[in-house]
Amino acid sequence: MNALRRNVLKGATGAGTVAIAVAAGLLKPTQALADWNAAAFGAKNVGDAMKGLGVAAPADSKDIAIKAPDIAENGAVVPVEVTSNIAGTTRIDLIAEKNGTPLVGSYTLSGGAQGFVSTRIKMGQTSLVRAVVTAGGKTYTAAKEVKVTIGGCGG
Amino acid sequence: MKQHLITKLLAGMAGLGIALSTATATASPEADRQEFTKYYTGKYPNVKVEDFVYGALAFDADSKSQYDAIMEFPPYESVVEQGRKMWETPLKSGKKYSDCLPNGGKQIAGNYPMFDEAKDKVVTLLDAINDCRIANGEEAYKVNDMKTMGTLTAYMRTLSDGMLMNVKVEGPKAMAAYESGKKAFFSRKGQLNFACATCHVQNAGVRLRSELLSPAVGHAVHWPVFRGGDNLVTLQQRYDGCYKQVRAVPPAQGSTAMNNLEYFHSSLSNGLPMKASVFRK
Amino acid sequence: MAEPMRIRATMAGDVADVKVLMNHPMETGQRKDAKTGQLVPAHFIQEVTATLNGATVLSADLGSGISKNPYLGFKVKGAKAGDKIAVNWKDNTGDKSTAEAAIG
Numbered sequence: 001m002n003a004l005r006r007n008v009l010k011g012a013t014g015a016g017t018v019a020i021a022v023a024a025g026l027l028k029p030t031q032a033l034a035d036w037n038a039a040a041f042g043a044k045n046v047g048d049a050m051k052g053l054g055v056a057a058p059a060d061s062k063d064i065a066i067k068a069p070d071i072a073e074n075g076a077v078v079p080v081e082v083t084s085n086i087a088g089t090t091r092i093d094l095i096a097e098k099n100g101t102p103l104v105g106s107y108t109l110s111g112g113a114q115g116f117v118s119t120r121i122k123m124g125q126t127s128l129v130r131a132v133v134t135a136g137g138k139t140y141t142a143a144k145e146v147k148v149t150i151g152g153c154g155g
Numbered sequence: 156m157k158q159h160l161i162t163k164l165l166a167g168m169a170g171l172g173i174a175l176s177t178a179t180a181t182a183s184p185e186a187d188r189q190e191f192t193k194y195y196t197g198k199y200p201n202v203k204v205e206d207f208v209y210g211a212l213a214f215d216a217d218s219k220s221q222y223d224a225i226m227e228f229p230p231y232e233s234v235v236e237q238g239r240k241m242w243e244t245p246l247k248s249g250k251k252y253s254d255c256l257p258n259g260g261k262q263i264a265g266n267y268p269m270f271d272e273a274k275d276k277v278v279t280l281l282d283a284i285n286d287c288r289i290a291n292g293e294e295a296y297k298v299n300d301m302k303t304m305g306t307l308t309a310y311m312r313t314l315s316d317g318m319l320m321n322v323k324v325e326g327p328k329a330m331a332a333y334e335s336g337k338k339a340f341f342s343r344k345g346q347l348n349f350a351c352a353t354c355h356v357q358n359a360g361v362r363l364r365s366e367l368l369s370p371a372v373g374h375a376v377h378w379p380v381f382r383g384g385d386n387l388v389t390l391q392q393r394y395d396g397c398y399k400q401v402r403a404v405p406p407a408q409g410s411t412a413m414n415n416l417e418y419f420h421s422s423l424s425n426g427l428p429m430k431a432s433v434f435r436k
Numbered sequence: 437m438a439e440p441m442r443i444r445a446t447m448a449g450d451v452a453d454v455k456v457l458m459n460h461p462m463e464t465g466q467r468k469d470a471k472t473g474q475l476v477p478a479h480f481i482q483e484v485t486a487t488l489n490g491a492t493v494l495s496a497d498l499g500s501g502i503s504k505n506p507y508l509g510f511k512v513k514g515a516k517a518g519d520k521i522a523v524n525w526k527d528n529t530g531d532k533s534t535a536e537a538a539i540g
Contacts, residue, residue: 036482037497041499069218072221073435074384076384077503077504078221081224101501105501107510109493109494112488112512112515119502120384120502122464228442228457228507230457230505230507232442385504
């Protein structure tokens, strides 16, 4: 009990309410950090990223459209748009397969949010840009290759 | 039969010590602009003249599509916003930039560069901004400083969006400055021994290494640019880059040589609409 | 502290088209500072949530592979002009930002 009190006091000096709540046993540490999937985002290959996301063997689907360039103008800012026409899409995960940490974003949709996400990503080299869609408890996937070159004199 | 001007100029480039003045004598800068435009449209009949403002993007749908996607909501908007704050901040005298630039600074960028008879030299928009600063108790900005002049003009030039480039070359002194800029454009330079024309005339629309090269017509209307959506580059900063890329020593930005080049180069885009602060790779 | 994010929300039929531009360096932690040669520490937005009239419609986890000054577009069916879109983000240092816009 003393340890708990000490933790609460320690937390009170600046780590914020989350730390205090964790120290007080009100919030499990995993819950406090649950909002950001460090395991999935830190994964260095597609397989581990998928594992971190809890995705196993998603089915290839033609109902996922990925709009992305054939050749990226600049690998620092590659516009990517994913449209899922699969009914009941609840989540879209975006992966740049050859990036150092392939998982780029994970988008959970609710309310009237459509199976659509548009963003700009960094790509270190030519690779598949993959979308994993979760709908009706099942997972689906599609991918598109985006080439990344190093320009001779454009910059 | 009168030899095609561009061919003559390109042939003239091949040798050393060519009396370019003879080779380049033309009726007018407008005739030059038409010559250039005819050359490009002749080579690429499927590219609309108004699309030349997109440079290499006019030749590649995949690139243009990325430009469109980024331009929908440019990532550098906050930098342009900083420029707006700079523009609206009164100078030491209490006056604002809009008080000392023509037309409050709106729809004027296309008039620059211009030949200032009183100063006997070409004056760019950046020079005009600095004149305004000095007249109102401030120090001039370094024209190659992207944090000051670059950022200010990233906003200020948008006030001229839509304006047609309208560079005037009138009188013998202006003409001499124009011809000097044209000579620089067509002169081989640097270890690679390329002229501006080597890439942007001879090889416009063609790939050099992995880069698609843009025509000179349409170049000068769309500055500054944000390379990669992030790296602010003014027109003379790009000239500086081009000189370095052919491994030549660039003239100083804001120098007579650079200003004369900008004078000639901008007049090639007369009649095309300006649009500042755009995305490039 | 970052500059405020910008939200543009318009109706297309019965679907709200929402575009958000966030201001953030999105440092991966892998980049070396050109002057010092030191690695610039990771500094990136990790969580983004969007609500429509207070109800969550989008909850996103982002990694440092998202481009600097993140752009995010999404669509919400059943919204109408005048409805409020609010967007919040939080980064790996605990920094936060919030903005709202009415659908035009």
